[in-house]
Amino acid sequence: MPASTDFLKSILYFSGLGAREMERVRKEAVELSFEGGEILFLEGETCRGLYLVYSGRIRIFKSSPEGREQVLMIAKRGDSFNDVPVFDGGPNPASSSALEPSVVYLIPKEALLALVGDCPAALAILKVFSARLRHLTSVVEDLSFRSVVSRMARLLLDLSVVKEGTAPVPRLTQDEMAARVGSVRDVIGRALKTLEAAGAIRLEGHRIYVVDSEKLKKMA
Amino acid sequence: MNTEVPKIDPEKCTGCGDCVGECPTGAVELVEGKALIARPDDCSYCTDCESICLFEAIQCPYEIILAEENRTS
Numbered sequence: 001m002p003a004s005t006d007f008l009k010s011i012l013y014f015s016g017l018g019a020r021e022m023e024r025v026r027k028e029a030v031e032l033s034f035e036g037g038e039i040l041f042l043e044g045e046t047c048r049g050l051y052l053v054y055s056g057r058i059r060i061f062k063s064s065p066e067g068r069e070q071v072l073m074i075a076k077r078g079d080s081f082n083d084v085p086v087f088d089g090g091p092n093p094a095s096s097s098a099l100e101p102s103v104v105y106l107i108p109k110e111a112l113l114a115l116v117g118d119c120p121a122a123l124a125i126l127k128v129f130s131a132r133l134r135h136l137t138s139v140v141e142d143l144s145f146r147s148v149v150s151r152m153a154r155l156l157l158d159l160s161v162v163k164e165g166t167a168p169v170p171r172l173t174q175d176e177m178a179a180r181v182g183s184v185r186d187v188i189g190r191a192l193k194t195l196e197a198a199g200a201i202r203l204e205g206h207r208i209y210v211v212d213s214e215k216l217k218k219m220a
Numbered sequence: 221m222n223t224e225v226p227k228i229d230p231e232k233c234t235g236c237g238d239c240v241g242e243c244p245t246g247a248v249e250l251v252e253g254k255a256l257i258a259r260p261d262d263c264s265y266c267t268d269c270e271s272i273c274l275f276e277a278i279q280c281p282y283e284i285i286l287a288e289e290n291r292t293s
Contacts, residue, residue, distance in 0.1 A: 160286040169283045172281060173270065206265050208283065209286075210284070211287045
């Protein structure tokens with residue numbers, strides 16, 4: 001069944017559209033039905049477009065390699081989801097499944113991008129916001145699934161530079177490291193000792209040397 | 221050899237002396253009412269002084285360096 005104009009007008013994205021553009025979106029919308037528990041799409045897959053919930057509830061979540069899940073959002077009637085990859089061009093940043101029998105409308109990304117096609121500035125702004133949202137999604141994933149040792153390993157990998165290089169050597173206190181990985185300084189101290197005991201880093205006075213970045217990557 | 225010692229901000233230091241009592245090597249002293257790393261060679265950069273200071277007057281930053289022996293392409 002084609003999406004109704006009234007329903008589409010209730011969605012914030014489309015509330016200001018003119019009649020012609022609204023009709024174009026309405027024609028492009030694809031109605032999809034899912035049973036409870038059914039997967040709509042998986043994290044990492046190519047984005048098909050924006051989803052709008054017409055009825056039911058959809059769970060948007062991230063999964064760890066070990067199978068743990070972190071729910072990011074429960075989308076209900078009138079909510080949209082999977083907006084980020086439409087505008088930043090990347091893969092789906094999360095997975096989704098129906099919590100109960102649900103009907104959604106898929107608006108193909110080409111149809112959405114056409115709405116801002118004549119305003120490059122608007123598209124550029126949307127790309128920036130989408131990239132920020134994607135980054136925040138990965139921060140949530142990091143905090144939910146990774147241990148402090150793992151997050152510290154990632155931080156040291158990201159920050160470490162060669163001493164004689166052009167980039168300035170980063171200098172962080174343990175409190176600053178704790179703030180970056182979402183922990184407290186005492187735990188950071190223990191994490192550094194763990195990484196040193198594993199042979200990935202060496203602590204010498206005020207210097208943290210990354211001595212085995214391959215090992216550090218495995219621990220990240 | 222450790223060439224750096226904790227940074228003490230004299231504006232924030234109240235001279236409470238907690239860091240002096242906490243320092244395991246006696247490297248920190250109160251001089252004219254302010255904390256000072258009086259014996260830098262004795263400092264092991266354990267960061268206990270930074271941890272104990274209630275006024276955030278002491279900072280122990282770490283440099284994060286990709287070691288010579290680790291360099292890969």
